Amino acid sequence: MDEIIAACKTGDKSAQKQLFATYAKGMLLLCSRYVKDGHHAEELMMNGFYKFFSTIERFHYTGKDSVSAWMKRIMVNECLMFLRERKSIRIMAEEQAADCVLDETVFASISAQEIVSLIDQLPEGYRTVFNLFVIEGYSHKEIAALLRVSEGTSKSQLNKAKQLLQKVLEQKRVGYEK
Amino acid sequence: MKNNKAEEIIRRKISEQESDNSLIEDHASLWSALSARLEEKEVVPSKRHYYPLWAAASVVFLLILGLFLYPKHKLSGDQQTAAVQPAVISTPLVSRVQEKEKVKPVQAQAVAVQTHKKAASSKRKIDEPEKKEQEAPSADYAGLYSMPQIACAEVQAAHYPLCSQTL
Numbered sequence: 001m002d003e004i005i006a007a008c009k010t011g012d013k014s015a016q017k018q019l020f021a022t023y024a025k026g027m028l029l030l031c032s033r034y035v036k037d038g039h040h041a042e043e044l045m046m047n048g049f050y051k052f053f054s055t056i057e058r059f060h061y062t063g064k065d066s067v068s069a070w071m072k073r074i075m076v077n078e079c080l081m082f083l084r085e086r087k088s089i090r091i092m093a094e095e096q097a098a099d100c101v102l103d104e105t106v107f108a109s110i111s112a113q114e115i116v117s118l119i120d121q122l123p124e125g126y127r128t129v130f131n132l133f134v135i136e137g138y139s140h141k142e143i144a145a146l147l148r149v150s151e152g153t154s155k156s157q158l159n160k161a162k163q164l165l166q167k168v169l170e171q172k173r174v175g176y177e178k
Numbered sequence: 179m180k181n182n183k184a185e186e187i188i189r190r191k192i193s194e195q196e197s198d199n200s201l202i203e204d205h206a207s208l209w210s211a212l213s214a215r216l217e218e219k220e221v222v223p224s225k226r227h228y229y230p231l232w233a234a235a236s237v238v239f240l241l242i243l244g245l246f247l248y249p250k251h252k253l254s255g256d257q258q259t260a261a262v263q264p265a266v267i268s269t270p271l272v273s274r275v276q277e278k279e280k281v282k283p284v285q286a287q288a289v290a291v292q293t294h295k296k297a298a299s300s301k302r303k304i305d306e307p308e309k310k311e312q313e314a315p316s317a318d319y320a321g322l323y324s325m326p327q328i329a330c331a332e333v334q335a336a337h338y339p340l341c342s343q344t345l
Binding site: 024026027101103135 | 183184189198200205213215219
């Protein structure tokens with residue numbers, strides 16, 4: 001991978017193509033978690049790759065994971081910028097929600113695709129905070145800075161997202177039992 | 179702790195799904211579009227390349243502007259007064275100065291302004307003791323400066339009879 005990155009830095013087309021082939025699918029799935037519309041997600045993924053190749057000179061390779069981490073960061077920023085421009089993230093300062101505990105046995109038994117479809121049902125604000133905190137591993141402080149909200153708001157959005165997820169899971173379970 | 183476990187499961191499953199290295203649908207068309215964008219970027223220089231050009235153009239513009247404005251700033255105080263207050267001095271006085279001194283109209287006006295200034299300052303000096311006695315200037319005195327064209331002729335006649343005669 002180190003050689004591919006070094007070649008990409010010199011503008012080698014075949015190296016760029018190889019990198020795109022390796023990461024495009026995963027990055028498209030990531031963008032789809034933030035932006036439901038498939039065409040927009042694809043456009044954001046393309047913009048992300050364009051930025052990645054344009055700024056690759058600044059990237060320092062420290063292992064295979066560093067490539068995907070750098071790329072994911074660019075993609076997440078692209079998605080957040082898109083959501084901000086469209087003003088689709090409406091995060092209101094709400095009352096602090098009680099801590100919610102997600103049922104691990106349920107999540108262990110369902111597939112990644114099912115988890116993604118569950119997250120998709122969340123409202124935009126809850127979904128964005130949930131994605132950033134639970135999946136991307138950002139801290140509440142980082143989320144607050146990215147979404148321009150307070151840390152408390154970020155925490156309450158996450159707890160509400162979890163409550164909603166739990167509710168949807170319970171409804172599904174009742175449906176299966178019936 | 180239980181909560182973190184559920185989050186850990188979600189994170190792991192989704193990360194595994196997104197680590198899928200198989201080819202994306204429409205890979206060829208998407209790559210050709212991206213490749214074309216990247217090539218376009220290489221051909222067209224970025225905006226940053228234009229910054230020195232803009233800076234140079236701005237400097238040239240400022241220099242030209244400076245050249246146009248320079249002569250006005252270099253005028254002497256009297257010439258500036260003449261340029262700024264052309265209507266203060268009466269035209270006959272200026273034409274007389276022009277005839278006498280055989281100079282250009284602007285210079286003649288400058289001479290006339292100088293004469294006017296001298297006359298006004300000497301008048302002020304003469305009037306100063308009176309001013310100390312009076313709390314407010316008389317209506318005639320105030321009017322003298324509100325009507326500069328008349329004031330000039332009057333002051334000249336009063337204090338420079340010879341000068342006004344020659345002019």
